[in-house]
Amino acid sequence: MHALLVVSPIALLLGAPIGSPGAAQSPDPTASRRAPAPALTIIPPPQRLSLLDTRSASFTIVTGDSAVHNLRVVHSTLQDATTAALLGAQWLQVCALAGTPCQPASSIAPHRSEPVLLTVDTGFRSPGVFTGSVSVAVDESPDPRSFELTVSSSTPSRRHWGVALIALAVLASACITILRHRITRGRALMPAVQVATWLRDSKAAIEQAERQIGQPNDPAAPRAELTETKSRIDKDLQNLSENSLIAMGYVPPRVPLAFAAPADKSAEYKQLLTQTATSAAIVAELLTVGLRPLVERWKAPKDLAALLVVWRTLDALGRDAQTPAEVRPKAEAAIRTYDGQAGIVQSFATSSNPHTATVNQLIAQEVHANGLLWLGWGVMTVFAGWAAVIAPNAGFGTSLDFVKCVFWGLGLQAVGQQLQQLTPSTVAATFGVTISR
Numbered sequence: 001m002h003a004l005l006v007v008s009p010i011a012l013l014l015g016a017p018i019g020s021p022g023a024a025q026s027p028d029p030t031a032s033r034r035a036p037a038p039a040l041t042i043i044p045p046p047q048r049l050s051l052l053d054t055r056s057a058s059f060t061i062v063t064g065d066s067a068v069h070n071l072r073v074v075h076s077t078l079q080d081a082t083t084a085a086l087l088g089a090q091w092l093q094v095c096a097l098a099g100t101p102c103q104p105a106s107s108i109a110p111h112r113s114e115p116v117l118l119t120v121d122t123g124f125r126s127p128g129v130f131t132g133s134v135s136v137a138v139d140e141s142p143d144p145r146s147f148e149l150t151v152s153s154s155t156p157s158r159r160h161w162g163v164a165l166i167a168l169a170v171l172a173s174a175c176i177t178i179l180r181h182r183i184t185r186g187r188a189l190m191p192a193v194q195v196a197t198w199l200r201d202s203k204a205a206i207e208q209a210e211r212q213i214g215q216p217n218d219p220a221a222p223r224a225e226l227t228e229t230k231s232r233i234d235k236d237l238q239n240l241s242e243n244s245l246i247a248m249g250y251v252p253p254r255v256p257l258a259f260a261a262p263a264d265k266s267a268e269y270k271q272l273l274t275q276t277a278t279s280a281a282i283v284a285e286l287l288t289v290g291l292r293p294l295v296e297r298w299k300a301p302k303d304l305a306a307l308l309v310v311w312r313t314l315d316a317l318g319r320d321a322q323t324p325a326e327v328r329p330k331a332e333a334a335i336r337t338y339d340g341q342a343g344i345v346q347s348f349a350t351s352s353n354p355h356t357a358t359v360n361q362l363i364a365q366e367v368h369a370n371g372l373l374w375l376g377w378g379v380m381t382v383f384a385g386w387a388a389v390i391a392p393n394a395g396f397g398t399s400l401d402f403v404k405c406v407f408w409g410l411g412l413q414a415v416g417q418q419l420q421q422l423t424p425s426t427v428a429a430t431f432g433v434t435i436s437r
Contacts, residue, residue, distance in 0.1 A: 045059035045147070051124075074137045075134075154395050170381050181256040195236075199280050203234075225311075226314065228319035232318065282321045282327055
């Protein structure tokens with residue numbers, strides 16, 4: 001008779017195995033299986049690699065219970081954030097520590113810590129800063145191992161081009177500054193040149209009148225010359241000469257000052273222009289109401305004594321008159337003392353305006369010192385541009401890097417921050433251009 005197996009309801013509820021109380025349970029087949037040692041462990045390289053210094057970075061492979069073979073780069077996410085260029089796995093290779101050229105790390109024995117090199121192929125020349133991860137694998141491990149890496153790629157020639165662009169942009173900025181200076185200087189000189197032209201024309205007319213008056217044959221005899229009036233004109237021309245205006249600080253020098261801005265002497269300059277313009281008007285009035293009518297009345301040397309009396313009166317008037325209104329009544333009174341007619345002879349060229357040697361020497365010294373200061377400014381600006389734009393960027397050489405060099409040399413302030421901050425107003429301010437609204 002078979003024995004009946006009674007199963008307790010409690011045992012069923014608790015999930016007890018059904019069987020005889022003394023039956024042996026089969027063991028778990030995975031209980032005695034020991035987890036194998038990892039086939040591959042990586043001690044990563046330094047996080048930054050500059051290709052200007054070396055094209056290899058050392059890292060360490062630690063093996064487990066078994067040897068590994070065919071150590072290789074299987075994937076790379078290295079990418080430049082500016083240009084989106086990739087440094088893919090095809091440019092990367094794992095090499096043995098010893099050996100030139102690169103010898104692949106084909107196998108590593110068990111329980112070893114083996115240093116190897118991650119090498120960037122010499123054919124890779126794309127500039128930039130490539131950031132991402134590199135994954136390596138072996139035949140024995142299906143899962144690759146990854147580590148983070150930043151590769152800065154540049155070449156000496158690209159950096160030299162960057163310095164050259166900064167220097168050219170600095171030169172362009174200096175040329176723009178000098179052109180603006182020349183325009184400002186030309187505007188400041190215009191009124192002085194105009195008054196000086198009036199004075200020279202008046203002096204030429206006076207000398208023409210002197211030649212139209214017949215001179216005596218005796219060299220010792222007094223001559224009809226407006227000596228005092230011409231001396232006044234020469235003094236005014238000397239004050240209006242370019243060198244004198246520069247020396248007095250009324251107009252900017254030929255080369256813009258590099259060390260200090262000139263003092264504002266616009267009020268003094270305006271006063272000088274008013275005085276010299278008044279002198280020009282006095283001489284012009286003297287010519288109109290005095291000399292020309294006198295020349296028309298001149299006929300023969302027999303009237304020389306009477307002419308010299310009137311001539312000296314007009315000369316003193318040209319020297320002492322303070323306003324053009326003083327000239328007409330006194331000149332007409334002097335003309336009434338003389339009666340005659342005169343012929344007409346041809347005119348002659350205008351005389352030149354002399355400059356003092358001392359002023360020329362001072363200006364030459366200033367130009368020399370100013371040139372040295374401009375040269376020093378240019379050298380220091382190029383060096384500062386190299387330190388700010390090129391030196392900190394180990395991946396220098398992208399098109400945007402060269403644009404930054406040009407902007408730096410031109411003095412655009414947003415280069416060190418973000419190019420998005422550049423606006424037409426920023427560029428206009430750099431070139432000194434006013435944009436109308």
